[in-house]
Amino acid sequence: MSVMQRSHPRAPAESADVEAGARARALRVPATAWILSGRLLIVVVLIAAWQLFSGRVVPAYLISSPTAVAHRLVDLFTSGDVWSDLGITTEELIIGYVIGVAGGVIVGVALGTSRIAAALIEPLLAALNSIPKIALAPLFLLWFGIGLGSKIAIAAMTVFFVMFYNVYMGMGTIPNGLVNTLQIMGASRQTMVRQLVLPQLTVPILAGLKAGVSFAMIGVVVGEFVAADSGLGYYVRNSTDLFDSPGVYAGIILLMLLVLVGIGLVTLLERRLLRWRR
Amino acid sequence: MSVTEPTHTIDIASGRHGGAEQQASIRIIDIEQRFAPPNQPAFNALEAVSFDIGPTEFCSIVGPSGCGKSTVLNMVAGLLRPTSGRIQALGKPVTKVNTEVGYVTQDSNLLPWLTTAKNIELPLKIRGFAKSERERLVAEWIGLVGLEGFESSYPHQLSGGMQKRCAIARTLVYDPEVLLLDEPFGALDAITKTVLQGVLLDLWSAKPRSVLFVTHDLNEAITLSDKVVVMTKRPGTVKAIVDIDLPRPRNVYEIGSDPRFGELHHELWSLFKSEI
Numbered sequence: 001m002s003v004m005q006r007s008h009p010r011a012p013a014e015s016a017d018v019e020a021g022a023r024a025r026a027l028r029v030p031a032t033a034w035i036l037s038g039r040l041l042i043v044v045v046l047i048a049a050w051q052l053f054s055g056r057v058v059p060a061y062l063i064s065s066p067t068a069v070a071h072r073l074v075d076l077f078t079s080g081d082v083w084s085d086l087g088i089t090t091e092e093l094i095i096g097y098v099i100g101v102a103g104g105v106i107v108g109v110a111l112g113t114s115r116i117a118a119a120l121i122e123p124l125l126a127a128l129n130s131i132p133k134i135a136l137a138p139l140f141l142l143w144f145g146i147g148l149g150s151k152i153a154i155a156a157m158t159v160f161f162v163m164f165y166n167v168y169m170g171m172g173t174i175p176n177g178l179v180n181t182l183q184i185m186g187a188s189r190q191t192m193v194r195q196l197v198l199p200q201l202t203v204p205i206l207a208g209l210k211a212g213v214s215f216a217m218i219g220v221v222v223g224e225f226v227a228a229d230s231g232l233g234y235y236v237r238n239s240t241d242l243f244d245s246p247g248v249y250a251g252i253i254l255l256m257l258l259v260l261v262g263i264g265l266v267t268l269l270e271r272r273l274l275r276w277r278r
Numbered sequence: 279m280s281v282t283e284p285t286h287t288i289d290i291a292s293g294r295h296g297g298a299e300q301q302a303s304i305r306i307i308d309i310e311q312r313f314a315p316p317n318q319p320a321f322n323a324l325e326a327v328s329f330d331i332g333p334t335e336f337c338s339i340v341g342p343s344g345c346g347k348s349t350v351l352n353m354v355a356g357l358l359r360p361t362s363g364r365i366q367a368l369g370k371p372v373t374k375v376n377t378e379v380g381y382v383t384q385d386s387n388l389l390p391w392l393t394t395a396k397n398i399e400l401p402l403k404i405r406g407f408a409k410s411e412r413e414r415l416v417a418e419w420i421g422l423v424g425l426e427g428f429e430s431s432y433p434h435q436l437s438g439g440m441q442k443r444c445a446i447a448r449t450l451v452y453d454p455e456v457l458l459l460d461e462p463f464g465a466l467d468a469i470t471k472t473v474l475q476g477v478l479l480d481l482w483s484a485k486p487r488s489v490l491f492v493t494h495d496l497n498e499a500i501t502l503s504d505k506v507v508v509m510t511k512r513p514g515t516v517k518a519i520v521d522i523d524l525p526r527p528r529n530v531y532e533i534g535s536d537p538r539f540g541e542l543h544h545e546l547w548s549l550f551k552s553e554i
Contacts, residue, residue, distance in 0.1 A: 175387070177383055178387055180381070180387075183375045184376065186377040186405055195389070202391075276392075277390075
Protein backbone atom coordinates (compact mmCIF):
# COMPACT_ATOMS: atom_id res chain seq x y z
CA MET A 1 0.00 0.00 0.00
CA SER A 2 2.75 2.43 0.85
CA VAL A 3 4.05 2.12 -2.69
CA MET A 4 0.73 3.28 -4.08
CA GLN A 5 0.57 6.26 -1.77
CA ARG A 6 3.98 7.51 -2.75
CA SER A 7 3.13 7.79 -6.43
CA HIS A 8 0.86 10.57 -7.54
CA PRO A 9 -0.94 9.66 -10.72
CA ARG A 10 -0.13 11.83 -13.74
CA ALA A 11 -1.25 10.04 -16.86
CA PRO A 12 -3.55 7.02 -16.85
CA ALA A 13 -0.91 4.94 -18.60
CA GLU A 14 1.63 5.85 -15.99
CA SER A 15 -0.48 5.06 -12.95
CA ALA A 16 -1.31 1.72 -14.59
CA ASP A 17 2.42 1.13 -14.85
CA VAL A 18 2.89 2.05 -11.22
CA GLU A 19 0.11 -0.32 -10.18
CA ALA A 20 1.60 -3.12 -12.23
CA GLY A 21 4.98 -2.38 -10.69
CA ALA A 22 3.50 -2.41 -7.21
CA ARG A 23 1.85 -5.75 -7.91
CA ALA A 24 5.09 -7.19 -9.21
CA ARG A 25 6.92 -6.03 -6.10
CA ALA A 26 4.16 -7.36 -3.88
CA LEU A 27 4.58 -10.76 -5.53
CA ARG A 28 8.32 -10.69 -4.99
CA VAL A 29 8.35 -9.65 -1.35
CA PRO A 30 5.10 -10.54 0.37
CA ALA A 31 5.74 -8.57 3.57
CA THR A 32 2.27 -9.05 4.97
CA ALA A 33 1.51 -9.35 8.67
CA TRP A 34 1.19 -13.11 8.23
CA ILE A 35 4.68 -13.48 6.84
CA LEU A 36 6.18 -11.18 9.46
CA SER A 37 4.59 -13.08 12.33
CA GLY A 38 5.68 -16.35 10.72
CA ARG A 39 9.26 -15.17 10.65
CA LEU A 40 9.06 -14.05 14.26
CA LEU A 41 7.66 -17.45 15.20
CA ILE A 42 10.56 -19.28 13.58
CA VAL A 43 13.05 -17.14 15.49
CA VAL A 44 11.20 -17.70 18.77
CA VAL A 45 11.11 -21.46 18.17
CA LEU A 46 14.85 -21.55 17.40
CA ILE A 47 15.71 -19.55 20.52
CA ALA A 48 13.43 -21.76 22.62
CA ALA A 49 15.11 -24.88 21.20
CA TRP A 50 18.51 -23.36 21.98
CA GLN A 51 17.43 -22.72 25.56
CA LEU A 52 15.97 -26.24 25.83
CA PHE A 53 18.96 -28.10 24.41
CA SER A 54 21.53 -26.09 26.31
CA GLY A 55 22.87 -28.09 29.23
CA ARG A 56 20.41 -30.92 28.59
CA VAL A 57 21.47 -32.24 25.20
CA VAL A 58 24.59 -30.20 24.49
CA PRO A 59 26.95 -29.05 27.26
CA ALA A 60 26.38 -25.39 28.11
CA TYR A 61 30.06 -24.53 27.73
CA LEU A 62 29.73 -25.32 24.01
CA ILE A 63 26.58 -23.44 23.09
CA SER A 64 25.88 -21.32 26.16
CA SER A 65 22.18 -20.43 26.38
CA PRO A 66 19.95 -17.50 25.40
CA THR A 67 19.44 -16.45 29.02
CA ALA A 68 23.17 -16.56 29.79
CA VAL A 69 23.96 -14.56 26.66
CA ALA A 70 21.25 -12.03 27.48
CA HIS A 71 22.65 -11.64 30.99
CA ARG A 72 26.12 -11.14 29.63
CA LEU A 73 24.91 -8.48 27.17
CA VAL A 74 23.12 -6.62 29.96
CA ASP A 75 26.24 -6.87 32.14
CA LEU A 76 28.47 -5.62 29.36
CA PHE A 77 26.35 -2.53 28.82
CA THR A 78 25.58 -1.77 32.46
CA SER A 79 29.23 -2.07 33.47
CA GLY A 80 30.22 -0.09 30.36
CA ASP A 81 33.05 -2.54 29.62
CA VAL A 82 31.78 -3.07 26.11
CA TRP A 83 32.00 0.51 24.91
CA SER A 84 35.70 0.64 24.23
CA ASP A 85 35.72 -2.68 22.33
CA LEU A 86 32.59 -1.69 20.41
CA GLY A 87 34.04 1.73 19.64
CA ILE A 88 37.35 0.35 18.40
CA THR A 89 35.76 -2.26 16.15
CA THR A 90 33.32 0.31 14.78
CA GLU A 91 36.16 2.72 14.07
CA GLU A 92 38.21 0.05 12.28
CA LEU A 93 35.14 -1.03 10.34
CA ILE A 94 34.17 2.45 9.20
CA ILE A 95 37.67 3.63 8.25
CA GLY A 96 38.55 0.38 6.46
CA TYR A 97 35.20 0.38 4.68
CA VAL A 98 35.48 3.96 3.49
CA ILE A 99 39.04 3.49 2.22
CA GLY A 100 38.12 0.23 0.47
CA VAL A 101 34.98 1.67 -1.12
CA ALA A 102 36.70 4.82 -2.33
CA GLY A 103 39.68 2.89 -3.69
CA GLY A 104 37.46 0.34 -5.42
CA VAL A 105 35.31 2.98 -7.09
CA ILE A 106 38.26 5.10 -8.19
CA VAL A 107 40.34 2.21 -9.57
CA GLY A 108 37.24 0.58 -11.10
CA VAL A 109 36.24 3.75 -12.96
CA ALA A 110 39.85 4.42 -13.99
CA LEU A 111 40.40 0.95 -15.42
CA GLY A 112 36.91 0.95 -16.92
CA THR A 113 37.64 4.12 -18.89
CA SER A 114 41.16 3.28 -20.02
CA ARG A 115 41.65 0.13 -22.02
CA ILE A 116 45.43 0.38 -21.71
CA ALA A 117 45.36 0.76 -17.93
CA ALA A 118 42.92 -2.14 -17.70
CA ALA A 119 45.13 -4.39 -19.83
CA LEU A 120 48.16 -3.51 -17.70
CA ILE A 121 46.69 -3.63 -14.23
CA GLU A 122 43.56 -5.78 -14.13
CA PRO A 123 45.42 -9.14 -14.38
CA LEU A 124 47.69 -8.06 -11.54
CA LEU A 125 44.71 -7.19 -9.38
CA ALA A 126 43.11 -10.52 -10.25
CA ALA A 127 46.29 -12.28 -9.11
CA LEU A 128 46.34 -10.29 -5.85
CA ASN A 129 42.68 -11.04 -5.31
CA SER A 130 43.34 -14.75 -5.62
CA ILE A 131 45.40 -14.63 -2.41
CA PRO A 132 43.16 -15.58 0.52
CA LYS A 133 43.04 -12.28 2.44
CA ILE A 134 43.21 -14.11 5.75
CA ALA A 135 46.65 -15.44 4.82
CA LEU A 136 47.86 -11.85 4.55
CA ALA A 137 46.64 -10.88 8.01
CA PRO A 138 49.88 -11.80 9.85
CA LEU A 139 51.86 -9.84 7.28
CA PHE A 140 49.63 -6.79 7.68
CA LEU A 141 50.14 -6.99 11.44
CA LEU A 142 53.87 -6.85 10.87
CA TRP A 143 53.54 -3.89 8.52
CA PHE A 144 50.86 -1.84 10.26
CA GLY A 145 51.30 -2.87 13.90
CA ILE A 146 49.09 -4.48 16.46
CA GLY A 147 46.76 -1.46 16.74
CA LEU A 148 43.95 -0.17 14.51
CA GLY A 149 46.13 0.22 11.42
CA SER A 150 46.47 -3.46 10.58
CA LYS A 151 42.72 -4.13 10.97
CA ILE A 152 41.83 -1.11 8.87
CA ALA A 153 44.25 -2.28 6.19
CA ILE A 154 42.83 -5.81 6.04
CA ALA A 155 39.24 -4.52 5.96
CA ALA A 156 40.08 -1.92 3.30
CA MET A 157 41.74 -4.50 1.07
CA THR A 158 38.84 -6.92 1.37
CA VAL A 159 36.26 -4.23 0.56
CA PHE A 160 38.42 -2.82 -2.21
CA PHE A 161 38.25 -5.99 -4.28
CA VAL A 162 34.48 -6.37 -3.87
CA MET A 163 33.93 -2.77 -4.90
CA PHE A 164 36.51 -2.78 -7.65
CA TYR A 165 35.02 -5.76 -9.46
CA ASN A 166 31.47 -4.46 -9.12
CA VAL A 167 32.43 -1.09 -10.58
CA TYR A 168 34.80 -2.45 -13.22
CA MET A 169 32.23 -4.94 -14.53
CA GLY A 170 29.52 -2.28 -14.29
CA MET A 171 31.54 0.01 -16.56
CA GLY A 172 30.91 -2.46 -19.37
CA THR A 173 27.16 -1.88 -19.06
CA ILE A 174 27.30 1.82 -19.92
CA PRO A 175 25.45 2.21 -23.22
CA ASN A 176 27.61 3.64 -26.00
CA GLY A 177 24.71 5.73 -27.18
CA LEU A 178 24.64 7.65 -23.90
CA VAL A 179 28.41 8.17 -24.00
CA ASN A 180 28.18 9.56 -27.54
CA THR A 181 25.20 11.74 -26.66
CA LEU A 182 27.05 13.34 -23.76
CA GLN A 183 30.20 13.79 -25.80
CA ILE A 184 28.30 15.69 -28.47
CA MET A 185 26.72 17.84 -25.76
CA GLY A 186 30.30 18.76 -24.92
CA ALA A 187 30.73 16.85 -21.67
CA SER A 188 34.20 16.83 -20.15
CA ARG A 189 35.64 13.70 -18.57
CA GLN A 190 34.55 14.78 -15.10
CA THR A 191 31.05 15.61 -16.32
CA MET A 192 30.88 12.20 -17.96
CA VAL A 193 31.79 10.48 -14.69
CA ARG A 194 29.39 12.61 -12.63
CA GLN A 195 26.42 12.63 -14.99
CA LEU A 196 26.70 9.21 -16.61
CA VAL A 197 29.17 6.77 -15.07
CA LEU A 198 28.26 7.10 -11.40
CA PRO A 199 24.48 7.15 -11.91
CA GLN A 200 24.75 4.23 -14.32
CA LEU A 201 26.77 2.33 -11.73
CA THR A 202 24.39 3.05 -8.86
CA VAL A 203 23.17 -0.53 -8.71
CA PRO A 204 26.57 -2.30 -8.76
CA ILE A 205 27.97 0.30 -6.36
CA LEU A 206 25.08 -0.24 -3.95
CA ALA A 207 25.55 -4.00 -4.24
CA GLY A 208 29.24 -3.48 -3.46
CA LEU A 209 28.39 -1.18 -0.54
CA LYS A 210 26.08 -3.79 0.90
CA ALA A 211 28.36 -6.78 0.46
CA GLY A 212 31.26 -4.57 1.55
CA VAL A 213 29.87 -4.13 5.07
CA SER A 214 30.14 -7.81 5.90
CA PHE A 215 33.43 -8.15 4.02
CA ALA A 216 34.88 -5.25 6.00
CA MET A 217 33.74 -6.92 9.21
CA ILE A 218 35.43 -10.17 8.17
CA GLY A 219 38.65 -8.22 7.62
CA VAL A 220 38.42 -6.45 10.98
CA VAL A 221 37.59 -9.60 12.94
CA VAL A 222 40.34 -11.61 11.28
CA GLY A 223 42.80 -8.89 12.22
CA GLU A 224 41.53 -8.85 15.78
CA PHE A 225 41.70 -12.64 16.00
CA VAL A 226 45.28 -12.78 14.83
CA ALA A 227 46.67 -10.15 17.16
CA ALA A 228 44.96 -7.39 19.10
CA ASP A 229 44.45 -6.09 22.58
CA SER A 230 40.98 -4.65 22.09
CA GLY A 231 37.92 -4.80 19.88
CA LEU A 232 34.92 -7.09 19.70
CA GLY A 233 36.83 -9.70 17.69
CA TYR A 234 39.47 -9.70 20.40
CA TYR A 235 36.70 -10.07 22.99
CA VAL A 236 35.26 -13.11 21.18
CA ARG A 237 38.70 -14.64 20.76
CA ASN A 238 39.61 -14.00 24.38
CA SER A 239 36.29 -15.42 25.61
CA THR A 240 36.91 -18.55 23.54
CA ASP A 241 40.33 -18.98 25.13
CA LEU A 242 38.69 -18.70 28.57
CA PHE A 243 35.91 -21.17 27.70
CA ASP A 244 33.52 -18.29 28.40
CA SER A 245 30.79 -19.25 25.96
CA PRO A 246 28.26 -16.52 26.94
CA GLY A 247 31.00 -14.01 26.12
CA VAL A 248 31.64 -15.64 22.74
CA TYR A 249 27.97 -15.50 21.79
CA ALA A 250 27.45 -12.00 23.17
CA GLY A 251 30.42 -10.79 21.11
CA ILE A 252 29.14 -12.51 17.98
CA ILE A 253 25.71 -10.96 18.45
CA LEU A 254 27.23 -7.50 18.80
CA LEU A 255 29.30 -8.05 15.64
CA MET A 256 26.17 -9.14 13.83
CA LEU A 257 24.22 -6.11 15.02
CA LEU A 258 27.01 -3.84 13.88
CA VAL A 259 26.89 -5.34 10.37
CA LEU A 260 23.09 -5.13 10.31
CA VAL A 261 23.21 -1.44 11.23
CA GLY A 262 25.70 -0.86 8.43
CA ILE A 263 23.57 -2.71 5.89
CA GLY A 264 20.51 -0.83 7.12
CA LEU A 265 22.25 2.48 6.46
CA VAL A 266 23.17 1.34 2.95
CA THR A 267 19.55 0.32 2.37
CA LEU A 268 18.40 3.82 3.33
CA LEU A 269 20.89 5.23 0.84
CA GLU A 270 19.66 2.77 -1.78
CA ARG A 271 16.05 3.93 -1.38
CA ARG A 272 17.16 7.50 -1.86
CA LEU A 273 19.41 6.88 -4.85
CA LEU A 274 17.04 4.62 -6.74
CA ARG A 275 13.99 6.86 -6.42
CA TRP A 276 14.03 7.44 -10.21
CA ARG A 277 13.30 3.78 -10.86
CA ARG A 278 9.97 3.72 -9.08
CA MET B 279 16.52 17.97 -63.59
CA SER B 280 16.05 16.48 -60.24
CA VAL B 281 18.02 13.26 -60.51
CA THR B 282 21.76 13.14 -60.87
CA GLU B 283 23.34 10.11 -62.39
CA PRO B 284 25.07 7.64 -60.11
CA THR B 285 28.56 8.90 -59.87
CA HIS B 286 31.74 8.43 -57.94
CA THR B 287 33.03 11.86 -58.75
CA ILE B 288 30.39 14.38 -57.84
CA ASP B 289 31.75 17.82 -58.56
CA ILE B 290 31.14 19.58 -55.29
CA ALA B 291 31.86 23.02 -56.64
CA SER B 292 29.50 22.83 -59.59
CA GLY B 293 26.54 23.79 -57.44
CA ARG B 294 24.04 21.50 -59.01
CA HIS B 295 21.96 21.30 -55.87
CA GLY B 296 20.15 24.15 -54.22
CA GLY B 297 22.08 24.01 -50.96
CA ALA B 298 25.52 23.84 -52.50
CA GLU B 299 25.13 27.14 -54.26
CA GLN B 300 25.52 28.99 -51.01
CA GLN B 301 28.42 28.15 -48.75
CA ALA B 302 27.62 24.57 -47.75
CA SER B 303 27.45 24.01 -44.01
CA ILE B 304 28.34 20.32 -44.28
CA ARG B 305 30.59 18.93 -46.97
CA ILE B 306 31.15 15.22 -47.24
CA ILE B 307 34.08 14.77 -49.55
CA ASP B 308 34.88 11.39 -51.05
CA ILE B 309 34.73 9.40 -47.85
CA GLU B 310 35.51 5.74 -47.58
CA GLN B 311 35.02 3.62 -44.49
CA ARG B 312 36.71 0.28 -44.08
CA PHE B 313 35.77 -1.97 -41.17
CA ALA B 314 37.90 -4.89 -40.04
CA PRO B 315 35.90 -6.77 -37.43
CA PRO B 316 37.87 -9.37 -35.46
CA ASN B 317 37.77 -12.87 -36.97
CA GLN B 318 35.95 -11.64 -40.05
CA PRO B 319 37.13 -10.42 -43.42
CA ALA B 320 37.48 -6.65 -43.68
CA PHE B 321 34.89 -4.88 -45.81
CA ASN B 322 34.13 -1.44 -47.12
CA ALA B 323 31.03 0.06 -45.53
CA LEU B 324 31.21 3.27 -47.55
CA GLU B 325 32.93 4.13 -50.79
CA ALA B 326 33.37 7.47 -52.53
CA VAL B 327 30.50 9.19 -50.74
CA SER B 328 30.28 12.90 -51.54
CA PHE B 329 27.51 15.43 -51.07
CA ASP B 330 26.87 18.83 -49.52
CA ILE B 331 24.20 20.24 -47.29
CA GLY B 332 23.36 23.92 -47.33
CA PRO B 333 22.98 26.08 -44.23
CA THR B 334 19.18 25.83 -44.12
CA GLU B 335 18.78 22.65 -46.10
CA PHE B 336 16.81 19.63 -44.94
CA CYS B 337 18.57 16.62 -46.44
CA SER B 338 17.57 12.98 -45.99
CA ILE B 339 19.65 9.91 -46.65
CA VAL B 340 17.75 6.81 -47.67
CA GLY B 341 19.19 3.42 -48.46
CA PRO B 342 18.84 -0.24 -47.62
CA SER B 343 19.78 -1.27 -44.10
CA GLY B 344 23.49 -1.82 -43.63
CA CYS B 345 24.42 0.63 -46.38
CA GLY B 346 26.26 2.93 -43.99
CA LYS B 347 23.70 5.73 -43.56
CA SER B 348 24.31 5.93 -39.82
CA THR B 349 28.05 5.71 -40.40
CA VAL B 350 27.87 8.94 -42.40
CA LEU B 351 26.01 10.60 -39.53
CA ASN B 352 28.52 9.37 -36.98
CA MET B 353 31.27 10.83 -39.11
CA VAL B 354 29.61 14.24 -39.30
CA ALA B 355 29.21 14.04 -35.51
CA GLY B 356 32.92 13.26 -35.27
CA LEU B 357 32.28 9.98 -33.44
CA LEU B 358 34.02 8.11 -36.24
CA ARG B 359 36.90 9.09 -38.52
CA PRO B 360 36.57 8.04 -42.18
CA THR B 361 39.27 5.69 -43.47
CA SER B 362 39.84 8.19 -46.25
CA GLY B 363 38.15 11.36 -47.40
CA ARG B 364 37.20 14.50 -45.48
CA ILE B 365 34.23 15.96 -43.72
CA GLN B 366 33.76 19.67 -43.21
CA ALA B 367 31.16 21.14 -40.92
CA LEU B 368 30.60 24.89 -40.76
CA GLY B 369 33.80 25.49 -42.66
CA LYS B 370 36.05 23.41 -40.41
CA PRO B 371 37.29 19.88 -40.91
CA VAL B 372 35.73 17.43 -38.45
CA THR B 373 38.62 15.82 -36.59
CA LYS B 374 37.14 15.24 -33.16
CA VAL B 375 33.71 14.96 -31.55
CA ASN B 376 31.68 17.72 -33.15
CA THR B 377 29.91 19.67 -30.44
CA GLU B 378 28.40 22.08 -32.95
CA VAL B 379 25.88 19.48 -34.02
CA GLY B 380 22.79 18.15 -32.31
CA TYR B 381 22.25 14.42 -32.68
CA VAL B 382 18.93 12.62 -32.21
CA THR B 383 19.34 8.87 -32.37
CA GLN B 384 16.88 6.06 -32.85
CA ASP B 385 17.07 5.16 -29.17
CA SER B 386 16.15 8.35 -27.40
CA ASN B 387 19.25 8.07 -25.21
CA LEU B 388 17.68 10.03 -22.39
CA LEU B 389 19.37 9.65 -19.03
CA PRO B 390 16.97 7.37 -17.14
CA TRP B 391 17.71 8.93 -13.75
CA LEU B 392 16.86 12.46 -14.87
CA THR B 393 13.37 13.90 -15.23
CA THR B 394 12.17 15.37 -18.52
CA ALA B 395 13.12 18.87 -17.40
CA LYS B 396 16.53 17.77 -16.11
CA ASN B 397 17.27 15.85 -19.31
CA ILE B 398 16.51 18.93 -21.39
CA GLU B 399 18.56 21.07 -19.03
CA LEU B 400 21.63 18.81 -19.15
CA PRO B 401 23.27 20.12 -22.36
CA LEU B 402 22.72 23.69 -21.13
CA LYS B 403 24.41 22.83 -17.85
CA ILE B 404 27.31 21.21 -19.69
CA ARG B 405 27.62 24.25 -21.93
CA GLY B 406 27.69 26.59 -18.97
CA PHE B 407 24.39 28.46 -19.38
CA ALA B 408 23.34 30.53 -16.35
CA LYS B 409 20.65 29.03 -14.15
CA SER B 410 17.96 31.58 -15.01
CA GLU B 411 18.65 31.13 -18.72
CA ARG B 412 18.48 27.36 -18.31
CA GLU B 413 15.13 27.54 -16.57
CA ARG B 414 13.73 29.85 -19.23
CA LEU B 415 14.91 27.65 -22.11
CA VAL B 416 13.75 24.41 -20.52
CA ALA B 417 10.27 25.83 -19.90
CA GLU B 418 10.16 27.20 -23.45
CA TRP B 419 11.17 23.89 -25.03
CA ILE B 420 8.86 21.80 -22.90
CA GLY B 421 6.12 23.97 -24.38
CA LEU B 422 7.46 23.79 -27.93
CA VAL B 423 7.48 19.99 -27.99
CA GLY B 424 4.23 19.68 -26.04
CA LEU B 425 5.48 18.02 -22.87
CA GLU B 426 3.70 20.32 -20.40
CA GLY B 427 2.68 18.36 -17.32
CA PHE B 428 5.49 15.83 -17.75
CA GLU B 429 8.35 18.01 -16.54
CA SER B 430 9.04 15.83 -13.53
CA SER B 431 8.36 12.45 -15.14
CA TYR B 432 11.23 10.05 -15.63
CA PRO B 433 11.87 8.64 -19.13
CA HIS B 434 10.45 5.20 -18.27
CA GLN B 435 7.18 6.90 -17.39
CA LEU B 436 6.91 8.47 -20.85
CA SER B 437 5.57 6.85 -24.02
CA GLY B 438 7.92 6.30 -26.94
CA GLY B 439 6.58 9.40 -28.69
CA MET B 440 7.01 11.54 -25.58
CA GLN B 441 10.55 10.28 -25.13
CA LYS B 442 11.22 11.36 -28.71
CA ARG B 443 9.76 14.81 -28.02
CA CYS B 444 12.06 15.07 -25.03
CA ALA B 445 15.08 13.95 -27.07
CA ILE B 446 14.30 16.55 -29.75
CA ALA B 447 13.88 19.31 -27.17
CA ARG B 448 17.11 18.30 -25.46
CA THR B 449 18.94 18.50 -28.78
CA LEU B 450 17.47 21.76 -30.08
CA VAL B 451 17.52 23.56 -26.73
CA TYR B 452 21.16 24.52 -27.20
CA ASP B 453 20.45 25.67 -30.75
CA PRO B 454 23.01 23.66 -32.73
CA GLU B 455 23.60 24.91 -36.26
CA VAL B 456 23.51 21.40 -37.64
CA LEU B 457 20.95 18.79 -36.68
CA LEU B 458 21.59 15.09 -37.25
CA LEU B 459 18.73 12.64 -36.90
CA ASP B 460 19.23 8.89 -37.21
CA GLU B 461 15.89 7.21 -37.88
CA PRO B 462 14.42 9.16 -34.98
CA PHE B 463 10.86 8.03 -35.62
CA GLY B 464 11.70 4.49 -36.75
CA ALA B 465 10.26 2.71 -33.75
CA LEU B 466 7.03 4.71 -33.51
CA ASP B 467 3.53 3.85 -34.70
CA ALA B 468 2.38 5.50 -37.94
CA ILE B 469 0.21 8.17 -36.31
CA THR B 470 2.74 9.23 -33.68
CA LYS B 471 5.34 9.28 -36.42
CA THR B 472 3.31 11.66 -38.57
CA VAL B 473 2.56 13.92 -35.60
CA LEU B 474 6.25 14.12 -34.72
CA GLN B 475 7.22 14.77 -38.33
CA GLY B 476 4.88 17.76 -38.08
CA VAL B 477 6.53 18.88 -34.83
CA LEU B 478 9.98 18.57 -36.39
CA LEU B 479 8.99 20.48 -39.53
CA ASP B 480 7.42 23.27 -37.47
CA LEU B 481 10.53 23.60 -35.35
CA TRP B 482 12.74 23.60 -38.41
CA SER B 483 10.57 26.15 -40.24
CA ALA B 484 10.67 28.44 -37.20
CA LYS B 485 14.46 28.34 -37.32
CA PRO B 486 15.80 26.66 -40.44
CA ARG B 487 19.19 25.00 -40.10
CA SER B 488 21.12 22.21 -41.80
CA VAL B 489 19.46 18.89 -41.17
CA LEU B 490 20.80 15.48 -42.06
CA PHE B 491 18.05 12.96 -41.57
CA VAL B 492 18.60 9.22 -41.96
CA THR B 493 15.57 7.09 -42.68
CA HIS B 494 14.53 4.08 -44.70
CA ASP B 495 11.01 5.43 -45.08
CA LEU B 496 10.68 7.09 -48.50
CA ASN B 497 7.42 8.85 -47.55
CA GLU B 498 9.10 10.37 -44.54
CA ALA B 499 12.07 11.49 -46.61
CA ILE B 500 9.82 13.17 -49.21
CA THR B 501 7.56 14.77 -46.60
CA LEU B 502 10.39 16.43 -44.75
CA SER B 503 13.25 17.08 -47.13
CA ASP B 504 14.60 19.56 -49.62
CA LYS B 505 16.68 16.80 -51.11
CA VAL B 506 17.08 13.08 -50.70
CA VAL B 507 20.38 11.26 -51.05
CA VAL B 508 19.76 7.70 -52.23
CA MET B 509 22.49 5.27 -51.26
CA THR B 510 23.35 1.91 -52.76
CA LYS B 511 23.62 -1.29 -50.78
CA ARG B 512 26.98 -2.09 -49.20
CA PRO B 513 29.50 -0.79 -49.95
CA GLY B 514 27.31 2.28 -49.68
CA THR B 515 27.83 5.03 -52.17
CA VAL B 516 25.64 7.85 -53.47
CA LYS B 517 23.39 6.46 -56.17
CA ALA B 518 21.44 9.64 -56.81
CA ILE B 519 20.42 12.90 -55.24
CA VAL B 520 16.76 13.79 -55.76
CA ASP B 521 15.52 17.33 -55.17
CA ILE B 522 12.15 17.45 -53.46
CA ASP B 523 10.44 20.41 -55.10
CA LEU B 524 7.25 20.31 -53.05
CA PRO B 525 6.26 23.77 -51.83
CA ARG B 526 6.69 24.80 -48.20
CA PRO B 527 5.24 25.13 -45.66
CA ARG B 528 4.12 21.53 -45.91
CA ASN B 529 1.24 19.86 -44.14
CA VAL B 530 2.46 16.44 -43.06
CA TYR B 531 -1.10 15.12 -42.86
CA GLU B 532 -2.06 16.03 -46.42
CA ILE B 533 1.14 16.14 -48.41
CA GLY B 534 0.76 12.47 -49.37
CA SER B 535 -2.20 13.27 -51.60
CA ASP B 536 -0.24 15.84 -53.64
CA PRO B 537 0.25 14.38 -57.15
CA ARG B 538 3.87 15.55 -57.17
CA PHE B 539 4.40 13.50 -53.99
CA GLY B 540 3.38 10.39 -55.90
CA GLU B 541 5.74 11.19 -58.76
CA LEU B 542 8.64 11.74 -56.39
CA HIS B 543 7.83 8.55 -54.53
CA HIS B 544 7.79 6.65 -57.80
CA GLU B 545 11.12 8.18 -58.81
CA LEU B 546 12.74 7.36 -55.47
CA TRP B 547 11.28 3.90 -55.37
CA SER B 548 12.61 3.04 -58.83
CA LEU B 549 16.07 4.10 -57.63
CA PHE B 550 15.67 2.31 -54.33
CA LYS B 551 14.21 -1.03 -55.33
CA SER B 552 17.23 -2.28 -57.27
CA GLU B 553 19.26 -1.89 -54.04
CA ILE B 554 17.15 -4.17 -51.89
